[in-house]
């Protein structure tokens with residue numbers, strides 16, 4: 130029986146109990162599993178039965194984690210990976226051939242961009258990009274070799290929102306695979322499959338773990354596509370470890386309540402920043418001033434935990450602001466219980482030219498805040514004293 134509601138799915142989706150009748154799923158640290166006899170062994174390798182053979186292929190803990198995400202995203206099947214990047218790399222490598230072409234949003238995660246520009250061209254897989262405000266240009270980028278339409282929404286770090294329904298329509302019309310990196314929204318806030326996505330990818334490292342402990346990734350979608358991706362993973366080895374899967378599956382039990390508070394805090398932080406005299410503008414999907422507010426309202430349950438804003442005074446003021454932060458963390462992660470503040474122009478995106486930065490909405494004074502679960506007044510006080 131499938132559990133109907135998100136919170137129940139997150140808690141009650143559980144692998145079969147062992148002889149000890151444990152309440153909470155145990156950790157299965159075992160690299161391999163035993164066979165009853167020669168016939169069991171033959172049938173297992175012939176894929177005539179579903180069972181665990183070797184933890185590079187599958188493991189009870191990874192199965193539980195994947196089943197939860199499938200239920201949450203409304204997907205048929207899924208495959209877990211050691212990190213979000215392992216998920217993105219393996220998914221595309223499994224499905225694309227030499228000569229294929231990708232049409233991608235320009236604002237994608239940094240390593241995804243590197244994969245598309247530095248590594249895939251080695252195998253003659255090329256990519257064309259569209260900006261957030263250029264969705265009307267997507268169709269002109271499609272060629273007979275185009276196989277995949279790839280995007281994230283909301284985007285990192287500028288928190289732009291892309292119209293998933295529109296992307297779904299374009300993909301369907303041109304017979305492309307629509308692949309959405311749903312990391313910033315999580316399955317609690319947004320389900321891209323509803324809008325026509327064939328595959329949804331997550332970095333589980335961020336809000337899914339939510340406590341800054343482990344790395345993980347997952348791809349979910351149709352059984353047919355996932356089978357290809359699973360075989361690639363099973364043979365190349367970027368599998369999620371049992372320990373990380375166990376941690377992540379536990380984390381999912383509290384995803385809904387954590388996200389409710391993350392979003393409530395982030396909206397308050399965004400509203401505070403919008404009123405501040407040292408701030409030029411604020412980007413948060415559920416602020417009325419967000420350019421894609423209507424789209425965000427249509428496709429997301431709440432605005433997420435990432436707030437971007439532009440501090441007056443450019444790079445220099447951005448750096449001074451970061452130096453004045455006292456309580457919040459300066460870190461490369463996001464989606465943690467701890468609030469994290471970053472200044473992309475002087476750090477993660479400092480190697481890009483100013484034009485390239487502006488192409489992905491990163492102005493010199495842009496600051497990204499991953500709002501955590503501390504008391505929101507303490508977060509606001511810290512941002513306020515640093516701004517002043």
Ligand SMILES: *Cc1c(COP(=O)(O)O)cnc(C)c1O
Nearest residue numbers: 212213214238310312332334345
């Ligand atoms: C962090 C992140 C990734 C990569 O995930 P890792 O688990 O760090 O490999 C991919 N996409 C987005 C949007 C991310 O924020």
